Amino acid sequence: LELEELQIGLEQRVAARTKAIATSAEVSRSLSTILNREELVKEVVEQVQNAFGYYHAHIYLLKEDKLIMAGGTGEAGASMLASGHTVEKGRGLVGRAAENNQIVLVSDTSTEEDWLPNILLPDTKSEIAIPIAIGDLVLGVLDVQQNEKDGLDQEDVDSLSAIANQVAVAMQNVATSEISAKRAKELTTVAEISTTTAAIQDSFEMLSTMVHLTQRGFDLYHAHVFRYDEASDELRIVACGYKEGDEHKGTHGTTSIPLAQEQSLVARAARTREPVIVNDVRNEPGWLPNSELPDTRAELAVPMIVGKELLGVLDVQAENLSAFTEEDARIQMTLASQIATALQNAESFANAQRLAEREVKLSLITKNIQNASTIEEAMKIAARELGHALGGRRIIVSLDPT
DSSP: OHHHHHHHHHHHHHHHHHHHHHHHHHHHHHHTTOOOHHHHHHHHHHHHHHHHOOSEEEEEEEETTEEEEEEEOHHHHHHHHHHTOEEETTSHHHHHHHHHTOOEEESOGGGOTTOOOOTTOTTOOEEEEEEEEETTEEEEEEEEEESSTTOOOHHHHHHHHHHHHHHHHHHHHHHHHHHHHHHHHHHHHHHHHHHHHHTOOSHHHHHHHHHHHHHHHTTOSEEEEEEEETTTTEEEEEEEEEOTTOSOOTTTTTOEEETTOSSOHHHHHHHHTSOEEESOGGGOTTOOOOTTOTTOOEEEEEEEEETTEEEEEEEEEESSTTOOOHHHHHHHHHHHHHHHHHHHHHHHHHHHHHHHHHHHHHHHHHHHHHHOSSHHHHHHHHHHHHHHHTTSOOOOOOOOOO
């Protein structure tokens, strides 16, 4: 009889192991084609519960020091998702798994001091929390619960660990895909802004259009353009881009910043001619607050340079912490460089136009003077034309009788 029971137990373990391998393979096949985070999480928890008959399964994703529930099974899962259920890193089994990047198996939750009960899951008796990680980087936690003591064991740990590893790889693929799509969209936005502004010859209109398109195109809280005045060695706001309907339109026309000012990200970007990123401005001693923009949490300032000439600074701001990356800085530098070139071209064109108009006026004045029959008439013509050229000023010309 003992031999028969041993045989049955062995067959059951083999069957369970075979099922676990099959489930892991099925999850792997499913995840390889999913590039949407929500769909991925939903697929995993449903397959895990359906295959193994667990009381409950859910996945948390780690954001900063908080684990945010991203998917769960049954009515309890739907309710927790709707309420935005979270767990602090380090608290409970899930928090401990995330903090230490180690699997936590509790066969009897009633004896575990660190266990956090959930009123939506009153029958939980055993629980496994498995980190979803790539090396030392924890992305989240796969948490499974059973409604009987000792309902989870090492075989469950092995099976779920394999699935958690696959989820980690899949999430990394999703993140890579999202980043690629975001960058492609941003580069398209840069091209559209550059194309639109390059067709505008008036420099003020060009910068105003550019900064508004930048704020809208990159979904920013605010954007400024500062022009560098070499004579005063200052940076002056010349255009602002703000959210539609926002009463905080910045400080257009009222703010100037000395290039040497230490408490200014804009001045620092201009001095160093390098991008400046601060993802938590409230904890940055070198940040210059703007009372007109109370919701700024992160800021990125990039210089506008052509060759060795500093034309100004493009400054963009966000309402959320950690909003900007090095890649964002490269994107904005690309935009700033293209706008700086277009601005220099527009100003060169405007200067050429002014010179051409002056040459035409001088030619007409010279011709009229040459056609005068007397010296007095020539002097009158010269005085009149110079007065027109100088904006209607009165010109007096006298002849020295000697």
